[in-house]
Amino acid sequence: MLELLNINKTFNAGTVDEKRLFSDFCLKLNEGEFVAVIGSNGSGKTTMLNIISGSMAADSGSVLLDGTEISGMKAFKRAMRIGRVFQDPALGTCPSMTIWENMSIADNKGKSFGLSFGLNRARKDFYRSRLEILGMGLEDRLDTTAGTLSGGQRQALALIMATLVRPDLLLLDEHTAALDPKAADIVMQLTDKIVSEKKITSLMVTHNLRYAVEYGTRTIMMHDGGIVLDSAGEERANKGIDDYLKIFNEISIETGN
Ligand SMILES: Nc1ncnc2c1ncn2[C@@H]1O[C@H](COP(=O)(O)OP(=O)(O)O)[C@@H](O)[C@H]1O
Ligand SMILES: [Mg+2]
Numbered sequence: 001m002l003e004l005l006n007i008n009k010t011f012n013a014g015t016v017d018e019k020r021l022f023s024d025f026c027l028k029l030n031e032g033e034f035v036a037v038i039g040s041n042g043s044g045k046t047t048m049l050n051i052i053s054g055s056m057a058a059d060s061g062s063v064l065l066d067g068t069e070i071s072g073m074k075a076f077k078r079a080m081r082i083g084r085v086f087q088d089p090a091l092g093t094c095p096s097m098t099i100w101e102n103m104s105i106a107d108n109k110g111k112s113f114g115l116s117f118g119l120n121r122a123r124k125d126f127y128r129s130r131l132e133i134l135g136m137g138l139e140d141r142l143d144t145t146a147g148t149l150s151g152g153q154r155q156a157l158a159l160i161m162a163t164l165v166r167p168d169l170l171l172l173d174e175h176t177a178a179l180d181p182k183a184a185d186i187v188m189q190l191t192d193k194i195v196s197e198k199k200i201t202s203l204m205v206t207h208n209l210r211y212a213v214e215y216g217t218r219t220i221m222m223h224d225g226g227i228v229l230d231s232a233g234e235e236r237a238n239k240g241i242d243d244y245l246k247i248f249n250e251i252s253i254e255t256g257n
Contacts, residue, residue: 089178
């Protein structure tokens with residue numbers, strides 16, 4: 001359903017800081033896959049998500065969504081089909097708006113109606129029902145501004161917002177990394193619940209190897225702009241944290257860092 005074909009990306013081309021990240025990078029995701037992406041800092045995980053979402057352009061190559069070339073499509077247009085949750089809880093929700101207003105904006109994604117469109121009883125009940133699955137009591141706090149919520153609550157809300165209108169593809173960029181371990185686990189479980197319930201094809205970058213082992217259907221490890229491991233099915237089920245750590249160590253010995 002998603003295909004990255006021969007993606008090339010060089011930063012600061014022609015300067016002393018030139019950095020060639022992707023050389024003919026390819027990745028194919030099948031419908032319904034929940035892919036955990038791991039890899040050292042600077043391996044290109046965020047850049048890959050940026051190229052998919054359109055917040056950054058590749059130098060060349062194709063991005064196909066359900067067979068349609070979207071590389072030339074503006075990020076805001078792609079956002080109608082691609083949901084995204086970032087590491088920073090402040091990026092997924094608007095702090096000065098209430099939970100209710102935030103959800104209304106997410107609900108009206110891609111539509112040209114204003115906020116008032118969402119302001120009716122049935123919508124409010126629907127938002128409450130979505131918030132209830134979080135088990136955080138947010139359904140009774142619709143008039144609370146998002147900025148006053150804890151980091152975990154904001155990420156949970158951001159997740160609900162990114163999936164309120166079911167996206168074809170969900171991109172998660174270390175969305176639990178800024179949370180304390182307990183909140184991170186709660187948001188990870190919620191992610192799994194929403195992704196499974198709505199059967200959303202998802203690409204989840206995570207720093208947490210346990211999540212990459214316990215959640216999802218496929219694991220990809222990136223290093224230096226390339227995919228060094230791609231595992232699914234039974235082979236993946238037999239892999240534990242130690243196996244991934246071993247590969248990380250081998251890579252760092254090979255590259256001397
Ligand atoms: N806007 C940018 N300008 C210059 N270099 C960048 C930029 N974005 C990313 N890079 C470089 O590309 C590499 C990959 O970055 P990134 O995709 O953020 O890695 P990751 O998310 O895996 O940690 C890094 O070496 C980083 O310095
Ligand atoms: Mg990153």
